[in-house]
Amino acid sequence: MSSEGAVLRVSHISKCYEIYQKPVHRLYQTLCMGHRNFFREFWALRDISFEVGRGECIGILGRNGAGKSTLLQIIAGTLQPTTGEVERRGRIGALLELGSGFNPEFTGRENVFLNGTILGLKRREILAKYDEIIDFADIGDFIDQPVKTYSSGMRMRLAFAVQIVTAPDILIIDEALSVGDTAFQQKCMRYLRKFMEDHTVLFVSHNISSVKSLCSHAIYLKKGRMVTSGEPKQVADLYLKELYAENQKIDGTRKAPAAKPVPGGPAKWRDMRTDFLNRTNLRNDLEVFTFKEDSRSFGAGGIKIKNVCFTDEKNKPVNWIVGGEIVKLHVECLAKQDIHSPIVGFYVNDKLGQKLFGDNTCLTYLDNPLTIRAGEMFSADFTFVMPLLPKGHYSVLLSAAEGTQKENVQHEWMYEALLFESHASSVAVGLAGIPMHEIKMTRLGRMEEK
Numbered sequence: 215m216s217s218e219g220a221v222l223r224v225s226h227i228s229k230c231y232e233i234y235q236k237p238v239h240r241l242y243q244t245l246c247m248g249h250r251n252f253f254r255e256f257w258a259l260r261d262i263s264f265e266v267g268r269g270e271c272i273g274i275l276g277r278n279g280a281g282k283s284t285l286l287q288i289i290a291g292t293l294q295p296t297t298g299e300v301e302r303r304g305r306i307g308a309l310l311e312l313g314s315g316f317n318p319e320f321t322g323r324e325n326v327f328l329n330g331t332i333l334g335l336k337r338r339e340i341l342a343k344y345d346e347i348i349d350f351a352d353i354g355d356f357i358d359q360p361v362k363t364y365s366s367g368m369r370m371r372l373a374f375a376v377q378i379v380t381a382p383d384i385l386i387i388d389e390a391l392s393v394g395d396t397a398f399q400q401k402c403m404r405y406l407r408k409f410m411e412d413h414t415v416l417f418v419s420h421n422i423s424s425v426k427s428l429c430s431h432a433i434y435l436k437k438g439r440m441v442t443s444g445e446p447k448q449v450a451d452l453y454l455k456e457l458y459a460e461n462q463k464i465d466g467t468r469k470a471p472a473a474k475p476v477p478g479g480p481a482k483w484r485d486m487r488t489d490f491l492n493r494t495n496l497r498n499d500l501e502v503f504t505f506k507e508d509s510r511s512f513g514a515g516g517i518k519i520k521n522v523c524f525t526d527e528k529n530k531p532v533n534w535i536v537g538g539e540i541v542k543l544h545v546e547c548l549a550k551q552d553i554h555s556p557i558v559g560f561y562v563n564d565k566l567g568q569k570l571f572g573d574n575t576c577l578t579y580l581d582n583p584l585t586i587r588a589g590e591m592f593s594a595d596f597t598f599v600m601p602l603l604p605k606g607h608y609s610v611l612l613s614a615a616e617g618t619q620k621e622n623v624q625h626e627w628m629y630e631a632l633l634f635e636s637h638a639s640s641v642a643v644g645l646a647g648i649p650m651h652e653i654k655m656t657r658l659g660r661m662e663e664k
């Protein structure tokens with residue numbers, strides 16, 4: 215990654231936050247003028263060094279809280295490091311917090327000029343690129359509305375359009391691509407690939423495939439330290455291995471999880487080949503991303519979906535599941551009005567939006583419908599054997615309704631509430647594989663031709 219013509223040099227960066235137990239301790243700290251400390255130190259980054267050459271794309275991987283955003287903010291110059299320094303050559307553009315460079319009171323049009331100026335462009339340079347920016351953002355008449363009226367998807371479109379069209383020398387992107395609909399994400403990816411041909415990009419994502427496919431180099435951060443850096447596939451493999459090991463509480467080796475009995479059924483209902491497959495790199499590893507509360511949704515609004523996650527048997531949320539094994543999908547909702555006979559349902563869709571499977575609570579509560587009072591939270595849990603899914607991206611669509619299967623009010627229908635990715639699979643044909651109870655071949659003897 216290092217090169218003679220480095221456009222970015224990060225040298226021994228550390229960042230320490232002062233953590234105060236109570237807000238008043240901050241005041242005590244000011245008053246005692248350093249004679250005593252009322253805070254505890256928290257090191258979000260420790261001694262990070264690397265160089266980035268022109269045209270390189272660096273992917274940064276790490277779990278929540280690893281220090282990725284802190285590092286990018288320091289590189290972008292919006293946060294001061296405690297020690298170390300950053301040398302930058304050229305104009306830096308950053309998509310860190312969604313639309314953070316926007317003034318919410320200004321219209322989209324005004325914000326394009328504001329952002330362009332912050333990025334170091336002259337008015338005539340912005341004017342020359344203006345049509346291209348508006349064309350890319352594609353938000354119609356909203357361009358003349360204040361940005362505070364925009365959905366997060368619209369803010370993302372405009373922010374991305376400004377950055378990519380004004381082409382900074384170094385572009386820093388933090389998870390921003392996970393916002394917006396799939397078509398827009400694909401458009402961003404196409405632009406980004408082209409942009410990367412002659413620009414430098416630093417890219418944080420939980421989407422390991424994007425890092426593997428887009429980046430020339432990757433860095434793995436863990437608890438503020440750089441664990442490794444190098445070729446994206448190798449870095450991503452180590453990251454995945456450790457992520458899996460943490461989730462499964464095993465030693466980082468690819469051991470099969472212990473067979474879990476199917477509730478109410480014999481353990482033999484797992485795929486007969488599970489133990490074998492789970493020891494190979496064909497184990498159906500599914501990485502689950504966090505719930506997106508701002509996902510596109512519609513509905514009458516009497517119920518709000520507040521959370522959805524996969525959990526283990528002890529109801530602890532997990533970000534890793536294995537196809538062919540038992541999983542539990544946990545959905546939490548808030549009743550905004552009295553709800554008689556709530557129905558919660560889900561679909562698992564592939565990346566083309568094809569519904570693979572789904573279910574709802576309707577039949578189970580047919581004879582004994584619940585009533586939920588306004589202001590009450592309620593949950594629905596679906597425990598099932600996850601089908602084996604081919605490699606690729608999947609989404610969970612959720613629905614919270616009221617009534618019966620035939621006649622109901624749709625209170626919230628949420629697209630892409632939860633995303634997950636299948637990293638490896640034994641399924642070669644079809645949209646999904648089902649756990650096979652038994653596969654048998656029998657020699658039936660010779661057939662005599664008549």
Ligand SMILES: Nc1ncnc2c1ncn2[C@@H]1O[C@H](COP(=O)(O)OP(=O)(O)OP(=O)(O)O)[C@@H](O)[C@H]1O
Nearest residue numbers: 231232256258276277278279280281282283284285
């Ligand atoms: N202003 C702050 N004060 C105290 N601690 C902070 C502050 N900002 C971040 N931290 C802590 O620093 C650590 C690193 O945070 P950071 O946001 O950089 O992680 P991240 O890898 O980007 O996580 P995520 O993937 O969840 O965005 C976290 O433990 C976080 O709680």
